[in-house]
Amino acid sequence: MAKKKTIRTIPQERTPVQEQDPKERARNFAEVSLGYRLEEALVEAERCLQCADEPCVRGCPVGIDIPGFIQKIADKHYHGAYDIITDTNLLPSICGRVCPQESQCEGVCTVGDTLEPVAIGRLERFVGDMAIKEGWANIPYIEPSGHRVGIVGAGPAGMACAADMAKAGCEVVVYEAFHQPGGVLKYGIPDFRLPNEVIDAEIEKLRKLGIRFECNTLVGRLFTIEQMVTEMGYHAVFIGTGAGYPSFMGIPGESLNGVLSANELLTRANLMRARDFPSFDTPLQPGRRVTVIGAGNTAMDAMRVSMRLGADKVMCVYRRSKAEAPARVEEVHHAEEEGIEFNWLTSPVELLGDADNKVRAMRCIRMELGEPDSSGRRKPVPVPGSEFEIETDMVVFAIGTNANPILGQTSKLKLNKWGYIETDDDLATSIAGVYAGGDIVTGAATVIQAMGAGRKAARAMKAYLGLRDSDCVYAPDTDDPGGRRFGIPAAEHNFARVRLA
Amino acid sequence: MQPSGSSSFEIVAREDFSDVTFLLEVRHPMLAKAAKAGQFVIVMEHEQGERIPLTIADFDRDAGTITLVIQAVGKTTREMQQNCRVGTHLFAVVGPMGIPSHIGGKKKVVCVGGGLGVAPIFPQARAWKESGAYVIGVVGFRNRGLVFWDEKFRAVCDELIVCTDDGSAGIKGLVTEGIKQAIAKHADIEELVAIGPPVMMKGCAEATRPHGIRTMVSLNPVMVDGTGMCGGCRVKIGETVKFACVDGPDFDGHLVDFDDLMSRLGRYKTAEKEALERFTESCRIRGDAAAEPALAIDRPSTDG
Numbered sequence: 001m002a003k004k005k006t007i008r009t010i011p012q013e014r015t016p017v018q019e020q021d022p023k024e025r026a027r028n029f030a031e032v033s034l035g036y037r038l039e040e041a042l043v044e045a046e047r048c049l050q051c052a053d054e055p056c057v058r059g060c061p062v063g064i065d066i067p068g069f070i071q072k073i074a075d076k077h078y079h080g081a082y083d084i085i086t087d088t089n090l091l092p093s094i095c096g097r098v099c100p101q102e103s104q105c106e107g108v109c110t111v112g113d114t115l116e117p118v119a120i121g122r123l124e125r126f127v128g129d130m131a132i133k134e135g136w137a138n139i140p141y142i143e144p145s146g147h148r149v150g151i152v153g154a155g156p157a158g159m160a161c162a163a164d165m166a167k168a169g170c171e172v173v174v175y176e177a178f179h180q181p182g183g184v185l186k187y188g189i190p191d192f193r194l195p196n197e198v199i200d201a202e203i204e205k206l207r208k209l210g211i212r213f214e215c216n217t218l219v220g221r222l223f224t225i226e227q228m229v230t231e232m233g234y235h236a237v238f239i240g241t242g243a244g245y246p247s248f249m250g251i252p253g254e255s256l257n258g259v260l261s262a263n264e265l266l267t268r269a270n271l272m273r274a275r276d277f278p279s280f281d282t283p284l285q286p287g288r289r290v291t292v293i294g295a296g297n298t299a300m301d302a303m304r305v306s307m308r309l310g311a312d313k314v315m316c317v318y319r320r321s322k323a324e325a326p327a328r329v330e331e332v333h334h335a336e337e338e339g340i341e342f343n344w345l346t347s348p349v350e351l352l353g354d355a356d357n358k359v360r361a362m363r364c365i366r367m368e369l370g371e372p373d374s375s376g377r378r379k380p381v382p383v384p385g386s387e388f389e390i391e392t393d394m395v396v397f398a399i400g401t402n403a404n405p406i407l408g409q410t411s412k413l414k415l416n417k418w419g420y421i422e423t424d425d426d427l428a429t430s431i432a433g434v435y436a437g438g439d440i441v442t443g444a445a446t447v448i449q450a451m452g453a454g455r456k457a458a459r460a461m462k463a464y465l466g467l468r469d470s471d472c473v474y475a476p477d478t479d480d481p482g483g484r485r486f487g488i489p490a491a492e493h494n495f496a497r498v499r500l501a
Numbered sequence: 502m503q504p505s506g507s508s509s510f511e512i513v514a515r516e517d518f519s520d521v522t523f524l525l526e527v528r529h530p531m532l533a534k535a536a537k538a539g540q541f542v543i544v545m546e547h548e549q550g551e552r553i554p555l556t557i558a559d560f561d562r563d564a565g566t567i568t569l570v571i572q573a574v575g576k577t578t579r580e581m582q583q584n585c586r587v588g589t590h591l592f593a594v595v596g597p598m599g600i601p602s603h604i605g606g607k608k609k610v611v612c613v614g615g616g617l618g619v620a621p622i623f624p625q626a627r628a629w630k631e632s633g634a635y636v637i638g639v640v641g642f643r644n645r646g647l648v649f650w651d652e653k654f655r656a657v658c659d660e661l662i663v664c665t666d667d668g669s670a671g672i673k674g675l676v677t678e679g680i681k682q683a684i685a686k687h688a689d690i691e692e693l694v695a696i697g698p699p700v701m702m703k704g705c706a707e708a709t710r711p712h713g714i715r716t717m718v719s720l721n722p723v724m725v726d727g728t729g730m731c732g733g734c735r736v737k738i739g740e741t742v743k744f745a746c747v748d749g750p751d752f753d754g755h756l757v758d759f760d761d762l763m764s765r766l767g768r769y770k771t772a773e774k775e776a777l778e779r780f781t782e783s784c785r786i787r788g789d790a791a792a793e794p795a796l797a798i799d800r801p802s803t804d805g
Contacts, residue, residue: 177728179545179593187730216595218728222535244730248742255737255761257768264731272551272725278779281551281577282725283772357764404729405747409600 005049007114014116015044022337026307029191029275032334033097036119041126045073047111047118055108056120061452062160064088066105066120073123079136081127086138090163091202091451093132094156094185096125097194099448100328132201137208145169147465150234152219152407155183156447157240157438159206160454161461165238166209168458168467175217178271183242185447187271188263188298190305220410229433236433236461239413239421240454243439244404248397249293253351258287258359262294262302262398269305287394290314291362293348295325297446299398300332303340306394314340315390319347319367319380345369345380349387351395362390401444418443426460427453435461510591513566518649521573524558524620525585529594530565538624539602539719539751542567543727545593546581553577554724554746556696557597558620567594570620576776583784598727599750602717605632607691611683612658613705615641615676618697621719623650625694627657635659637687639679641701645669676701680708690714695754699763706754716754720745722762723769737761 018034019025025032036044048070056066065084072081085092101107101121109117131137149165151158154176166172180186182199207213219225219241228234246261248254265284268274274284290306292299295318303314316335318325321344325332336342345367352361366386369378403419414422414430420443421436423429429436437453439445514526532542541556559568573582585591602625610629614622619640629636638658642648643666654661662679663671672678676697684690693716695705702718709716722745724734729747736745737758743749 177595178726179595187726216593218595218598221540221597221599222531222595244728245744245747246730246732248732248735250742254742255735255765257765261732264725264733267725267731273549277772278776280549281776283551283769283776285769285772406728409747 005046007049007111010047010049010111010115011043012115014047014119015040015122017119017122022334022339025192026304026338027310029308031195032192033122035129036122036126041073041123042076044119044123045070047115048074049110051110053110055110056105056118059105059108061104061448062088062455064105064124069127070118070120070123073127078127078130082131082136083138085124085127088455089451090205091156091159092124092128093198094128094194094202095448095451096121096123096128097198098185098189098446100446102329104448128202129198132198137205139208140167142167142210143169144171145465145467147171147235147467148233149173149461150228150232150237151175151240152225152237153183153240153242153438153440154178154181154213154215155240155242155438155450156185157242157450157454157457158183158238159203160451161238161240161435161437161458162211162454163206163209164455164458165236165461166206166211168462170235170465170467172209172211174211174213175219176213176215177218179215180271181213181215183240187267188301189447190266190270190301190308192304192308193301218406220406225407225411225413225431225434229431234433236435236465238454238457238461239407239429239434239436239440240438240450241404241407241440242450243401243420243444245402246397247400247402249348249399251348251350253353253359254397256351256353256359256395257357258285258393259351259395260397262292262298262396263401265302265396266298266305269309275305275309284309285394286310287392288312289392290394290396291317291390291392292396292398293317294398294400295320295322295327295332295342296398296400297327297331299396300327300335302396302398303335304338306396307338307340311394315392316340316342317346317348317362317364317390318342318344320377321345321369324377343390347380347382348395352389359393359395360391362392362395364388364390401439403440403443407440426463427457428460428464433464435464510594512585512587512589512591515585515587518570519647521582522617522647522649523571523573523582523585525569525571525581526561526566527569527591527594528566532594532596533560533562533565533567536560536567536597537601538604538628540597540599541721541727541750542569542594542596542598543724544569544591546577546584547592550580550592551577552593552725552727554598554721554727556618556621556719556721556750557624559624568620570617572617575773576780579777579780595727598746600748602628602694602719602751604628605634607632607634609635609637609687609690611637611639611680611690611693613639613641613676613680613693613695613697615695615697615701618695618701618719619650622694622696623653623657625696626654629694630657630659637683637690638662639664639676639683641665641676641679641697642670643667675704677704677708680705684709684712684714692717693754695719699759699766702754702757703759706757706759710755717751718754718757719750720752720757720762721750722766736765 069081069084106117147170149170151174268284272282273280274282290311350363354360366383367380370381373379435457437457438450511528516524558570612626638661641664664679696719722734725731734745739756
């Protein structure tokens with residue numbers, strides 16, 4: 001038994017990760033972060049104190065046994081690490097890349113109280129990527145339950161729910177309106193943050209669980225939710241259609257040509273591969289001077305994509321200051337490195353066009369921070385007389401999304417006043433057997449939060465279907481250290497393994 | 502009843518109305534069952550293609566097919582004209598999209614179709630007829646040689662006014678001439694439905710405005726996903742902004758800002774032109790007969 005680690009004995013510096021040079025990467029779509037190499041991962045794994053408290057597990061929306069998998073890495077038992085992660089998260093390569101770890105697991109890491117926190121996300125990605133490279137896939141023994149489950153939307157929420165339901169023995173079909181599964185992972189998050197091959201590899205794992213993906217299927221219009229639970233014979237349905245419907249500000253000039261939503265820009269560039277026009281047919285008129293409104297992750301993606309599409313200058317306009325920017329710290333940092341110009345405390349007032357109805361400039365006003373508003377953030381207020389113009393030929397709105405209206409139009413699902421689907425604490429909707437989770441319930445959030453919702457709904461769906469779920473039976477409270485027996489966490493998978501042994 | 506996966510949308514019939522306009526019948530039983538008048542689909546011809554919205558021109562629930570009428574003017578539609586033969590497959594067909602037209606409760610209606618809108622106005626006329634309304638059809642073409650579906654329309658319309666630009670069939674003039682005739686003859690028209698190029702729909706809305714006849718138009722702006730996600734199809738309706746894909750495609754023609762619509766339709770013009778030129782060039786190199794440039798006609802709004 002190794003000597004107990006203390007904050008003084010662990011490597012003091014967080015192991016840096018190799019990245020593409022900012023100058024070079026700002027013009028290509030290859031991945032920015034190259035990921036840990038083996039030796040780097042081993043050093044970083046040593047930094048985990050294996051503390052008894054495990055705040056990171058509670059900080060993770062899906063409750064990955066983080067100290068457990070890091071210990072396996074330190075023991076050079078990489079497949080073991082993969083086993084532990086996939087007990088709770090089937091998509092480590094994706095989550096390791098796109099989770100906002102600084103506000104989740106890493107934000108509460110004990111090491112982080114004194115030093116930089118353990119790079120949990122990078123270690124998770126390391127394990128996930130190794131699994132893809134080595135072709136590992138943990139396909140548990142699945143006893144068919146005879147139940148059929150339909151999932152609407154092949155994004156993060158739907159994928160997570162599908163995985164759990166398939167593992168519980170259900171026959172799972174996932175419906176997707178686009179021609180490829182993946183949802184926001186495919187159309188929204190660009191390749192340099194999350195390569196398509198990674199998504200496809202993770203989706204392939206879901207297929208190996210027996211999950212069927214049906215693309216080109218617009219649920220609500222091709223058939224309704226009500227039809228799914230009646231004539232189509234689904235015993236339970238999960239809705240994870242996301243928020244979608246992009247917001248605009250309602251300022252003059254929004255219908256000028258050259259003004260678009262971040263969703264349109266990203267979908268054209270990523271999913272439809274407009275960046276490879278004309279080998280791919282979808283066009284995207286590139287901007288020379290691109291202005292993106294908003295400072296969330298989507299805004300960062302839109303800016304960095306514009307840079308890579310060849311813009312001379314890319315600017316961000318955000319009405320609050322950098323401290324309030326909703327994007328991940330790492331994303332803002334990467335964007336700054338790549339030469340994006342940030343205009344903090346600036347709000348657009350009007351978009352000005354030329355004779356051809358094409359946008360030529362944005363009139364802005366400077367803001368200052370006033371009293372805290374309902375969100376707890378200091379409210380930006382305009383500085384009188386501070387208006388100025390920014391010359392721009394492309395304006396991208398990345399200020400959030402609203403609920404997609406299609407299911408509300410076509411079913412009797414109860415919606416709240418903003419059009420999101422209303423659910424109870426178990427994510428059950430107003431139609432028996434129909435559950436919902438992710439952005440379509442909560443409004444725009446993160447990939448991992450959607451996955452967490454998908455898993456939460458899956459638990460409730462299993463209970464609804466009368467499937468014995470060891471998650472509920474044996475570990476009603478996962479935080480309870482007494483739930484561990486002989487060092488085995490009392491979760492479903494482990495009991496399955498013990499039973500099979 | 503499971504929908505078919507991608508790459509299995511078989512083309513079961515094709516008919517060429519002219520050197521630019523052609524019809525495809527695609528097998529998709531679920532879609533044929535779900536489709537209603539006024540809805541559209543998004544089609545990708547091949548894996549690297551673009552997603553283009555096409556109004557459903559007809560559907561046959563028994564045969565399990567939907568009908569699309571396409572005008573070959575852009576790169577994608579020209580390519581479809583060359584490649585889409587009976588027995589081949591489309592890579593993706595998704596729909597039906599949009600809110601179905603509200604049909605019923607009116608005693609006398611005019612259904613107007615011009616250019617590419619002639620085909621999609623047909624299911625509307627048929628649905629109105631089935632609802633018990635007296636249906637006056639007004640369809641416009643450039644000349645006699647381009648007229649199609651004359652018999653089909655006569656079967657569902659109580660009156661049919663054919664308009665041609667040169668007067669070689671029916672009356673001479675635009676569809677607005679036909680509308681004027683219909684209004685002059687019938688004082689009790691309750692609704693007019695118009696589908697066609699934006700400039701035609703604008704003309705229709707202006708023709709009915711003085712008479713206060715409710716006028717519904719079907720908008721088909723540039724869109725990517727068709728599910729309310731990209732916002733590319735936003736249109737100005739009175740004081741509000743709507744997404745044609747999920748809030749439409751039918752809107753009150755008297756409230757639509759057509760100038761805004763037409764300007765926004767042209768926003769990818771440069772790239773579209775480049776793609777078409779490359780395509781024409783590659784056809785010419787291959788020695789394709791179809792390489793002759795298409796006749797200059799109204800750019801259909803369907804070429805996203």
